[in-house]
Amino acid sequence: MFPRIAQLGLLTLALATLSFAQSERGLIAGTVTDQSGAAVPSAEVVVVNTSTNATFKVTASSTGEFSAPNLIPGAYRVTVSATGFKRVVQQNVIVAASSSVRLELQLQIGQVSEQIEVIGNAASVQTDTAKVSTQVQNKLVDELPLVVAGSMRSPFNLVAVAAEARGDGQRLSLGGGQAASWDATLDGHSVGTNRSGDTAEAALNTPSVEGLTEFSVDTNGFKAEYGQAGGGVMTFASKSGTNDIHGTVYNFLRNDAMDARGFFAARRSVYRQNDFGGTFSGPVRIPKVYDGRNKTFFFVAYEGFRNRVGANDVILSVPTPEMYRGDFRNWVDQANRVIPVYDPSTTRPNPNGSGNIRDVFPNNQIPTNRFSRTSSAIAGFGSTVAPNRGFAPGTSG
Known part of the structure; x- marks a missing residue:
């Protein structure tokens, strides 16, 4: 199988800007209230992706409602501020793929320069949808x-x-x-x-x-x-790149050197399988030309697969060399009784009942002049598949 290059081509630039809504994107929504439960209108809500520092700003409505849509999956920091209230910071808000997170943020009276920090995961129960x-x-x-x-x-x-x-x-x-x-x-x-x-x-x-x-x-x-x-x-x-450089290397290995021989096998079969690759990501930076931190990122992933498998030892019944010459005198069953080979040209109605009857070839041998040209050509390969085990003639090989 051809190696697979993850993302779009060899290099994908992940721009930390708003784009058209996509189904894997999530949103953070909620309500801003004061200590009495009354709505705080026009509060400023800043949502920051903690990996890329991509920032999204929204303003609460007259009823204190806000919504920050089109967020890529990841961890976010939500900061809410309003005149006459202490700033509230909600850390570690996790947005999953195609999901919404709802926050109930309560402001306390005080100076904007004062800050209340909430540490912990936001509630993951979705109340905005019934899915x-x-x-x-x-x-x-x-x-x-x-x-x-x-x-x-x-x-x-x-x-x-x-x-x-x-x-x-x-x-x-x-x-x-x-x-x-x-x-x-x-x-x-x-x-x-x-x-x-x-x-x-x-x-x-x-x-x-x-x-x-x-x-x-x-x-x-x-x-x-x-x-x-x-x-x-x-x-x-x-995945997307972040402000930090990251990389991984992996190889999922299976090798016959670490396998046991099968109970009925004479030797271990060849089995060498490698699923390998790596990833590399970070900000796009061109010294003295462009610094993409907080703005432009790349992520590259490569995966290759190699699989080398040998033939397994299998016990099969094969014709003996004389059978390829039409000689079935030694073709016997497990009770050592000769298995008859019938001449199809002697097929005739059964005079003593229903159905047809046929005659056995003399001495259980098929004359070579009865072989078709194709059969004669195939029979020439018979000597290359000779029995290699000491069982009764014509029964196992």
């Missing part, structure tokens, strides 16, 4: 074991952790829907093929598992844009 969703975030994507058995790892293997998923390949179904009726997107773009839903083919349109940051499986109440999906939708989000 049923399983979200798998970056830590699990990186650490979940995937079996490497004869083919490259597939992002769709991760979907098995969702309780709503059943089967694989063309048999995969979500949320009790029909097999192969699901939909899947990567960064807002469909990864389906023109054939019936098959995860093996759809995987060719996705990056390496190392290039994914997280994904979600929605099985009920998903958006109307997925109206063609039956049962559920898988939403994958790719």
Whole structure:
């Protein structure tokens, strides 16, 4: 299989700016109130991605409501300030793929220069939508074991952790829907093929598992844009570079040197499989020309697959050399009784009952002049597949 380059081409520039809404994006919404529970209108809400420092500013409405949409999955810091109130900072707000997070932020009377910092995860229960969703975030994507058995790892293997998923390949179904009726997107773009839903083919349109940051499986109440999906939708989000330089190298190895010999095998078969690759990411920087920190990032992922498998030892029955010459005198069953070979040209109605009868070839030998030209040519290869075990003639080889 050809090596797979994750992301768009060899190099993907991830711009930390607002773009058109995409299905893998999330949002942070909420309400700003004072200590009495009254709405605080026109409060300034600043949402910052802690990995890239990408900043989004919104203003609360007259009822204190705010919404920061189109956020890439990741960790955020939310700061709320208003005249006459202390500034509130909510740390570690996690936005998952295709999800929304709701915050209830309460301001206390004081100077804006004073600050209240809230440390801890925001509530992950979604009250803005009624959809049923399983979200798998970056830590699990990186650490979940995937079996490497004869083919490259597939992002769709991760979907098995969702309780709503059943089967694989063309048999995969979500949320009790029909097999192969699901939909899947990567960064807002469909990864389906023109054939019936098959995860093996759809995987060719996705990056390496190392290039994914997280994904979600929605099985009920998903958006109307997925109206063609039956049962559920898988939403994958790719990784992006950050202000720090990161890199990984991996090799999932299987080698016959570490295998035991099969009980019936004379020796170990060759089995050398390598699923290898690496990732590299960071800010785009050109010395004295451009500094892309907080603005422009890159992420590159490469995955290669090599699989060398030898033939397995198998015990089979093969014709003996004399059989290729039409001699079946030694062809016997397990009770050492000769197995008769009938002459088809002697087929005739049974005078003593129903059906037909035939005569056995004399001495259980087929005359060579009865061989067709094709059979004669094939019979010439008989000596190359001679029995190599000491069983009864014509029974095992």
